[in-house]
Amino acid sequence: MPGASWGVSSYVPVPTDDFAEFYEASYGRVVALVAAITGERHQAEDIAQEAFARALTRWSRVARYDLPEAWVRRVALRLSIDAGRRTRRAALLSLRLADGLRSGPARDPLAATALSVALLRLPLAQRQVVVLYYLADLPVEEIARDLGVSVGTVRTRLAAARQRLERELTESDSSGGVSRAR
Amino acid sequence: MLDEELRAGLAEWVRPVASLPAPDIRVLRRRARRRGMRRAATAAVMTAVVAATAIGITVGVSRSPAPVAVAPLAAPGTWHPGRWFPAGALSPPDAGPAVAPYVVTTGGGAGRAVVTNVFTGRTTGTISPPPGSSLAGVAAAGDDHTFLLAARGATSVGFYEERLGDSGRPGPLVLVFSLPGRTVPWFAVSPDARVLAYAPADQIRTISLATGVGRSWTAGDGKAIDLSLASDGTLVFEWLPGGSLAHAQARLLDTASPGLGVARVLVPGCANVADLVCLPLSPLITPDGSAVFVTYLFNGKGGLVAQMQEFSARTGRMLRAVTPAVPSQRQVAVCQALWSDPGGSQLTAFCGRAGTIAGGRFSPASWQLPAGSLSRDGESVGW
Numbered sequence: 001m002p003g004a005s006w007g008v009s010s011y012v013p014v015p016t017d018d019f020a021e022f023y024e025a026s027y028g029r030v031v032a033l034v035a036a037i038t039g040e041r042h043q044a045e046d047i048a049q050e051a052f053a054r055a056l057t058r059w060s061r062v063a064r065y066d067l068p069e070a071w072v073r074r075v076a077l078r079l080s081i082d083a084g085r086r087t088r089r090a091a092l093l094s095l096r097l098a099d100g101l102r103s104g105p106a107r108d109p110l111a112a113t114a115l116s117v118a119l120l121r122l123p124l125a126q127r128q129v130v131v132l133y134y135l136a137d138l139p140v141e142e143i144a145r146d147l148g149v150s151v152g153t154v155r156t157r158l159a160a161a162r163q164r165l166e167r168e169l170t171e172s173d174s175s176g177g178v179s180r181a182r
Numbered sequence: 183m184l185d186e187e188l189r190a191g192l193a194e195w196v197r198p199v200a201s202l203p204a205p206d207i208r209v210l211r212r213r214a215r216r217r218g219m220r221r222a223a224t225a226a227v228m229t230a231v232v233a234a235t236a237i238g239i240t241v242g243v244s245r246s247p248a249p250v251a252v253a254p255l256a257a258p259g260t261w262h263p264g265r266w267f268p269a270g271a272l273s274p275p276d277a278g279p280a281v282a283p284y285v286v287t288t289g290g291g292a293g294r295a296v297v298t299n300v301f302t303g304r305t306t307g308t309i310s311p312p313p314g315s316s317l318a319g320v321a322a323a324g325d326d327h328t329f330l331l332a333a334r335g336a337t338s339v340g341f342y343e344e345r346l347g348d349s350g351r352p353g354p355l356v357l358v359f360s361l362p363g364r365t366v367p368w369f370a371v372s373p374d375a376r377v378l379a380y381a382p383a384d385q386i387r388t389i390s391l392a393t394g395v396g397r398s399w400t401a402g403d404g405k406a407i408d409l410s411l412a413s414d415g416t417l418v419f420e421w422l423p424g425g426s427l428a429h430a431q432a433r434l435l436d437t438a439s440p441g442l443g444v445a446r447v448l449v450p451g452c453a454n455v456a457d458l459v460c461l462p463l464s465p466l467i468t469p470d471g472s473a474v475f476v477t478y479l480f481n482g483k484g485g486l487v488a489q490m491q492e493f494s495a496r497t498g499r500m501l502r503a504v505t506p507a508v509p510s511q512r513q514v515a516v517c518q519a520l521w522s523d524p525g526g527s528q529l530t531a532f533c534g535r536a537g538t539i540a541g542g543r544f545s546p547a548s549w550q551l552p553a554g555s556l557s558r559d560g561e562s563v564g565w
Contacts, residue, residue: 004544019207019494020207023204023207023210024203027202027203027204028199028201028204029199030198031199031200031202032197032199033196035196035199036192036196037359040505041198041199044199045199045202045205048409049205049213050211050213052210053210053213053214053491056207056210056211056216057214093507097505104406110195110196110198110199111195113191113194113199114187114194115187115192116192116195119192130192131187131192131306133190134185134188134189135189135193135196137189162184162188165184165188166184169184169187181362
């Protein structure tokens, strides 16, 4: 099944002129990437579809890139940053006195694990780096290109995130918190 | 060890999502088509603006992210000539403590509106809706006695002028303008009751109730809510890009100017600044157009706080903090401006309940606004 698995071995972007083939092969990876950043499934699907729709309208150009999936991924990353801001603010909007315009996407969070809880507590910039490095298995140079920052910044964020994750996961283990994913 | 654990843990966590089949490609085509249509619509508006400029119509485009530009739009609606009557004169600025004595609220039973004397808390009268309709919105003029009420009927929304007598007893409703449809738009009336401003869908419109002359503006890719109109034609509103409150801005539009139709950003949100929240909500302009009160939600020490602030309508600079910043969880302490005297020196507000604000202190009134009186369609409190 297209996009049926995630992992290092499955992350093999396939250059192709056929958008449908490209879309089916890479959709699951892009959704998973966004879901890991946002922690929500519906939102991740929405963002991924939007990114692919944008690729579709520019396919004659995007298809010529070495890695069209990298283009889609970057679009999805940008969209997930915007969506994160919207969601955060939407949660605050119930405070509004003239009510009735509360907004925000329907939430469908992924099942919580100790790791996911710790990951979602990271600042967005660190979370992105962790997901791109550990889940998408991208080299820091490519992460830097994706995020438009320097390689040094990626390394710094990665180190800080790793340190924080390690601390939180250790505390979670010792406090018998949410069961850890295996 | 942690690296391997992170790789395996993340892959396992998102596995249910990663295995999702890609939706039919037609879903993407529809999305792409919708975006294309939005772009085409935007381009059409801009083309109209440019064309109108070329033929000498005074139009303009906003320099802010989402333009609000005058456009030659044919606005539906029926003006009823010869019925409008002007509101009384505004009280002089700084005339001493003189809170407007009457508040009119809709949302009560049987589609009626209720007039309350704010000093005694007593009901001085009820306003019955025209047959077959219900009163669903109200805006106050500046003389403390004249109101504009919106009545939702079966196929249209009628705007009725109402003048209270000296004792607060309501007079007859006078139909001055009507719109097709059943949706009551957000609306405001000028202090002299001469101009009605309203915001249907993604537009802003004004109609002179005295002459029937109307103007329309597009609201860009957004929606204008919480309208408030000053004597000089300055309209302040909360602008929601994409209809979402998440990136709200307070904007000003000079509706009286024959020149540029530019909606100026008075209080920007901070949508492009990560990890910050700053939402200017529920703006109210003083009748003389000099200042705007905004309920401002922002990151403070220890979390999100809300504070009512006053801004200069001319320069956009913050003039003062009207209330202390309070944790936004304390909804009863978060204030929304409802009425100000001509110059903004006196203010009434809803802070969980209605009352007055002076010297940064809120004094609750002895009576309560009806539950749910702050609603999404139009305005349901006229003060």
